[in-house]
Amino acid sequence: MPTLVLIRHGATRWGQENRFAGWGDTPLSVAGWTEARKAAQTLRRANLEFDVAYCSRLLRARETLEAITETMAAETLPVVVDWRLNERHYGQLQEVTRPAAIAEHGNAQVVAWRRDYHAVPPLLEDDDPRWLEQVARFADIDPTRLPRGESLGDAAARVRPVFEEEIGPALKAGKRVLVVAHTSSIRGLARVIENLDDEASAAFRIATAIPRIYQLDDDLTPQSSQDLAGGGRAGVRYWANKLKPRGLGRF
């Protein structure tokens, strides 16, 4: 039975400061490194091993994967780094603290930008230093393909082909797959895997550095999902979710 594990990166420095991160390249905080290593220990205790890892190109995801492979003594794990697994692009909100954004735009607007599936935050403009830095950081990608700000739906549409063209075929080929990404790129993957509608997609949440394990059938229809919380002496604790049949929304 194909097994897929999704992990959101560990806590970050900007997260500590309550800043919108998006495509901004904030590193893990000390706590983030610690929780990423704990996630790896939890995976080891659950006897999970991988044949390939897919990772976003943002530093916080790559550092999380580094912590996991070091802790699991799996440094030779093949890794595919794909910018399409990056976080949803937060446009002009990137680096701004949530309180500052609310002070400028009002709470209702900020809530809509965060959780309305189709709301697009203000886009980065050509002369914005954040855009210029992004174009330099992704110099190998045609800049017309790079987002300047995305809705949750835009990000999900960007992520979908990574599942359909890369992760799905790897699973069908019998590979055990680990994905290290972000709230909204994982939201996009969960939308495909669990067949979520817009409302359920927008409501989707995943905690930092808590592995989510899907058991899939050979058609990649999920049979169960589990959030693997820390172990301690009691051993690994699972929160198992019985998935409803496709089309009935999120369990």
Ligand SMILES: O=C(O)[C@H](O)COP(=O)(O)O
């Ligand atoms: O990009 C970010 O800052 C977060 O990963 C997601 O932020 P949100 O929960 O405010 O959408």
